[in-house]
Every structure is written in C-alpha cells, then in structure tokens.
Amino acid sequence: MNFSMTDMPNSVKQEVEELERNLSPVTKKAAKYVFLSFPLIAISVVNLLTVLFMLPDEQVNWISVGIYALIGAVGMALSKEAKHKQIEIQERSVSYIVERIRRSDVATEQAKKDYTDQVKSQPINAMKHFVAFLEEEKRQEKLNLYRGF
Numbered sequence: 791m792n793f794s795m796t797d798m799p800n801s802v803k804q805e806v807e808e809l810e811r812n813l814s815p816v817t818k819k820a821a822k823y824v825f826l827s828f829p830l831i832a833i834s835v836v837n838l839l840t841v842l843f844m845l846p847d848e849q850v851n852w853i854s855v856g857i858y859a860l861i862g863a864v865g866m867a868l869s870k871e872a873k874h875k876q877i878e879i880q881e882r883s884v885s886y887i888v889e890r891i892r893r894s895d896v897a898t899e900q901a902k903k904d905y906t907d908q909v910k911s912q913p914i915n916a917m918k919h920f921v922a923f924l925e926e927e928k929r930q931e932k933l934n935l936y937r938g939f
Contacts (some may be wrong), residue, residue: 802924820875823868830865887920896931
C-alpha cells in the first residue's frame, strides 16, 4: 500500500485501521512464515553447496546432506504457505471492502455497483478504489448535509 495515513481524512483512517485489524491475524502468520523461510533456505543452500562441491567425495556425510535438504524443504514449504496467506489476505480484504461498500447508506446504488465492480475486477488496486469510495462517500455525506437530507 502506497498510502500515507497522514494524508487521509479521519473517517478514511478509521476504515483502513478496521480493515487492518481484520487482516492482522493472517498478516502476522504470513510475516512469520516469510521471516522463517528465508534463513532456512539460505542456510540449506549454502551448506549443501559447501558439502557437495567444496568437500572431497570421501568426506561427504550423506546424513548432513539429507538434513540440509530437509531444512531447505521446510523453508520452501514455509515460503509456499506465505504465498497462500498473501492470497488469503487479498481475498479477505476484497470481501471486507465489498461488504463495507454494500453497507453504505450514503452512496448511491450506482456508485456502490461501480466501486464494487472496480474492486472485484482489480483486486491489486482494491485499497486505491476503497479509499476513493470512502472519499466519495464523505463528499456525498457533506453534500447531503448541506442540502438538508
């Protein structure tokens, strides 16, 4: 997300913070998996290269090769799981954003449909569309207040 929280109105900040609270359990898991996978893969690769290519054949301990391969496999599995968690984060954020747009009682039905379609068709840009929706909603709310609705 390339959004600066200081540039956002308070209402938008609150909605983004609520979204982050909903996503935080999954993002914490994904961060842990990434944090653990990189060192495991690096340790495995460095040690396997050292054992297999630097040591003479008679000094190669195949048990250590197996252990390093297992460490690498665990690291790769954690990396793969982190990717799955990133997909889950994206799906959860899109569903939260779509639900929040549908709950709006200020925005017009056409605006809700347009923003929902944008979020669903471009999930990578979902936050950008969500912030734009919230700003539009706030503008419409002020306009309705001014008109006396």
